[in-house]
Amino acid sequence: MKYNEMLDIDETDKKIISILQEDPETTHSAIAEKVHKSQPAVGARIIKLRRKHLITEAVGAEFNQLDLKFARIELSTKNVSKIWERFRSCPHVVNCFKMTGEFNLMLEIIAPNVKTIEHFVDSCLRKDPLILDIRTNFVIDSLRKYVVPLYFEIEKYEESGCSYECGGPITKADLKVLMDS
Known part of the structure; x- marks a missing residue:
C-alpha cells in the first residue's frame, strides 16, 4: 500500500509536505509556484493536512x-x-x-x-x-x-x-x- 492510499493524499499533498519538511517557513506563495497551484488552493490544502495531523508544528x-x-x-x-x-x-x-x-x-x-x-x-x-x-x-x-x-x-x-x-x-x-x- 502506498502512502497516498494510507493517508488519503495525492501527489500535490506529498510535494507540499516535502517542501515544508525541508523549510517550514516557506510561504504559501512559494509553495504554490512549486506545485503549480494557486496560493489559496495551497492554503486550503495545508489546512486539510494539519487537520489530518500530517503537518504539525515542531518547535524546539x-x-x-x-x-x-x-x-x-x-x-x-x-x-x-x-x-x-x-x-x-x-x-x-x-x-x-x-x-x-x-x-x-x-x-x-x-x-x-x-x-x-x-x-x-x-x-x-x-x-x-x-x-x-x-x-x-x-x-x-x-x-x-x-x-x-x-x-x-x-x-x-x-x-x-x-x-x-x-x-x-x-x-x-x-x-x-x-x-x-
Whole structure:
C-alpha cells in the first residue's frame, strides 16, 4: 500500500509536505509556484493536512546546531505503565516511547553534558527495581534536520530537586556541578 492510499493524499499533498519538511517557513506563495497551484488552493490544502495531523508544528532546537548531549536510553522493565507514568513529569525526559521486544521503553534525554545524563541513569534508573536492564546510546549526529523539544522544567528541578524516590533530592549546588561539568 502506498502512502497516498494510507493517508488519503495525492501527489500535490506529498510535494507540499516535502517542501515544508525541508523549510517550514516557506510561504504559501512559494509553495504554490512549486506545485503549480494557486496560493489559496495551497492554503486550503495545508489546512486539510494539519487537520489530518500530517503537518504539525515542531518547535524546539535543531540537534546538530547546538552543543547539547542527546541520549536514547532503552529500558527493559517489569511494569511499562508504571515507569511510563513516572517519566510523564520527569524534568530530564524529553520523550518516552513504548516499544516491542526485550527493551520495552525508550527515553530521549537532552542535557548540557554527558555527566548529567550519567547521573540520571545511575541515580534514577539503576536504583529502580522495576527496571531490569538499561542500554544507553549517545546520539552524535543526524542525517537530516532533527528538532528536539526543549523542556525548561529542569530549571524548576534546580530549585526543588527530584521528587521521585529513585534518585532522592539533589541540591542546587550538586546540580550546578553537574550542569557545568
